[in-house]
Amino acid sequence: MGEHHCPKGIMQRFFITNEQIRGNKINFDREFAHQATRVLRLRKGNSILCIDPEGQTHQVVLSYLGKNQAYGEITESFTENKEPELEITLIQAIPKGDRWPYILQKCTELGVKAIQPLLSERTVFKYNEDRDSKKLERWRRIVKEAAEQSQRQMIPQVFPPTDLISLANILQQFDLVVFAWEEEKEKNLKKLYEAHENSEKIALIVGPEGGFSQREAELLTEAGGKAVALGPRILRSETAAVVLTAITLYQYGQMEVQR
């Protein structure tokens, strides 16, 4: 493959910060230099795509790839827009084990705008603000890499975990709060979405392996959550998170390419 002829479709993508941009030069740190040379086997003269905090895409030719740093020059800048218009915040009770990283990755690929981890009555996962800040950093790295891989123009936010009481206060900011409840026997998603077709900011709430208690369901409903069933079968938490996100994006026309 000629050095400059790597088609844009398969060029590696990286989100960059404003601090890395100096005129038309982009600086990269040690971590990038290591990943670029060792893992991605990139070489001087190869081109990559860099997405800046405003969501602009820059094609960058690597002019120096050292052990501790690297830099390149912008050869072309352009606007892409693969972001959904619909803003989805996934409010997810953290399941145990690698189900949680799976949810972070899949829902980022699909297009959520933000993820709010939830510690509910039955979450097994334990989180301690100061001791576990490393976990939050890891979750954010998973989301950043998934956003790069899926060619997004922004990195979804991952907030520190919250509990159900504090959650009730933030639900007001959404046009629609969909609360997937495994005990719901009447209300279905289809009718709910038909009655809320102009929503622009939607929260999707999904419970942990153990589900939500009756009390939690009452709290969420009082706070404006609309309880809905996702069919008669019981889905795993990670299945419900992915399915609900995908159905919502599809329903609001966000899984189409411009014809």
Ligand code: SAH
């Ligand atoms: N403890 C429950 C399962 C909980 S599933 C049981 O075994 O019966 C985890 C989460 O996925 C639920 O809290 C809910 O948010 C969602 N979910 C799974 N299946 C669902 C369904 N059929 N309808 C609505 N939500 C569902």
